[in-house]
Amino acid sequence: MRAIFNAPDRAEAERLLKSALDAWRKAHPKLAEWAESAVPESLTVFDFPASHRVRLRTTNGLERINRELRRRTRVASIFPNPDSCLRLVSALLAELDDEWLTGKVYLTLNP
Numbered sequence: 001m002r003a004i005f006n007a008p009d010r011a012e013a014e015r016l017l018k019s020a021l022d023a024w025r026k027a028h029p030k031l032a033e034w035a036e037s038a039v040p041e042s043l044t045v046f047d048f049p050a051s052h053r054v055r056l057r058t059t060n061g062l063e064r065i066n067r068e069l070r071r072r073t074r075v076a077s078i079f080p081n082p083d084s085c086l087r088l089v090s091a092l093l094a095e096l097d098d099e100w101l102t103g104k105v106y107l108t109l110n111p
Contacts, residue, residue: 001020001039003016004016004017004020004039004043005042005045005057007046009046010043010046010047013043013046014040014043017035017039017040017043020035021035021036042057045057065093065096068092068096069089069092069093072088072092073085073088073089076088
């Protein structure tokens with residue numbers, strides 16, 4: 001799988017996927033069936049510039065946000081109702097959005 005997503009372009013990734021599916025069909029038919037339906041959708045990452053692919057093909061950004069939310073909500077530990085938790089998480093996400101807009105650029109879509 002790593003070789004597929006490390007391919008230089010979409011055509012090469014599709015070729016590698018096809019050869020992997022052929023190899024998996026005999027020994028791991030369920031894996032081949034899953035990969036045949038799920039992986040091509042993931043190849044849309046090749047529609048973006050090469051500089052964005054590393055950041056888009058991982059969940060590192062999402063994991064970082066989840067760690068930050070977990071860290072900040074542990075301080076409150078007990079919420080009186082679900083709405084109070086939602087307000088805190090919404091405020092934290094708005095703060096993170098502001099940081100992304102004004103701070104270090106994680107992804108720039110402008111050429």
